[in-house]
Amino acid sequence: MKFINLLASAVLALGTASAAVAEDKTKVGFVYVGPVGDGGWTYEHDQGRLAVEEHFGDKVETVYQESVPEGPDAERVITQMALQGADLIFTTSFGYMDPTLNVAGKFPDVKFEHATGYKTSDNMANYSARFYEGRAVQGHISGKMTKSNIIGYIGSIPIPEVIRGINAAYIHAKKVNPDVQFKIVWVFEWFDPAKEADAAKALIDQGADVILQHTDSTAPLAAAEEAGDVIGFGQASDMAEYIDGPRVSSIIDNWAPYYIARTQAVMDGTWESVATWDGIAPGMVEIGEITDKVPADVKAEALALKESIAAGDYHPFTGPLKKQDGSDWLAEGEVADDGTLLGMNFYVEGLDGDIPQ
Structure with missing residues (x-):
């Protein structure tokens, strides 16, 4: 009987210890x-x-x-x-x-x-x-690589985060290609592969040969691959399954x-x-591998832009910049403050269309 009691005590103690370990997690x-x-x-x-x-x-x-x-x-x-x-x-x-x-x-x-x-x-x-830092790099590549001068952008929800990305991409595409146009389609969803695919196809039908996206699925890259001669970028993750196809780089959220x-x-x-x-400097935003589809000089420029942003030598929203309505926003050399960026509710000069309300 004494042995049984000792055994029972041991089992009880083991159970109590296990419970304590579980509670400590x-x-x-x-x-x-x-x-x-x-x-x-x-x-x-x-x-x-x-x-x-x-x-x-x-x-x-x-x-x-x-x-x-x-x-x-x-x-x-x-x-x-x-x-x-x-x-x-x-x-x-x-x-x-x-x-x-x-x-x-x-x-x-x-x-x-x-x-x-x-x-x-x-x-x-x-x-x-600071996803907009990665969008600046994508905009540079897009402006250099488009042949039609039409870049398509799939927007998810019209909040400041997404609007910042559109503006950053456009500013840097326009810097290297004054003839570039952005066409924007809003799908009002973060993740809806069918809507994202339809948006990509609509943009391609309108002449876009570069597709940017702020939506979460790989459907736009699949549409670009199906169209042929259209490039795109991984969004939020590398989307490396398309690295031998239309994906020429990516923004990776780490x-x-x-x-x-x-x-x-x-x-x-x-x-x-x-x-x-x-953003890029602390490694929360990473730029995925830039593939050989991108000419060597463009790749070098894009990487130099990335390093300049990381080092704090350059800010993607540096003046002179105007708002879409032509009003002054940033003077020569002036940098946007975080408060304005966090509440951004306007397009920069040159973008067509209205931001949905």
């Missing part, structure tokens, strides 16, 4: 607007999640929910993650901003991080990347270092609510 949640297999935006965020797992091993547990619509559904999912014991929750789309803020107010002991927004609270930070650092801060008890906006 930091639980990190991720909410995604698209599927993890989208090949673009959500795929790269999920690569960041996997990097957290690899870095911390059994010290963390990660959970995620994919294809969560922006709006009330997002608030439900975020609340559920908090109720299930998440210590840190990353919500990775602009439309999750208010739902995240609402849930953060109800769970003061949980840390929240919202991507691409502008609101914070004591337990809610925000973070984004979230892993940020996710690891913020998880570590929660573990250390040093987490603070901050607003982070990093």
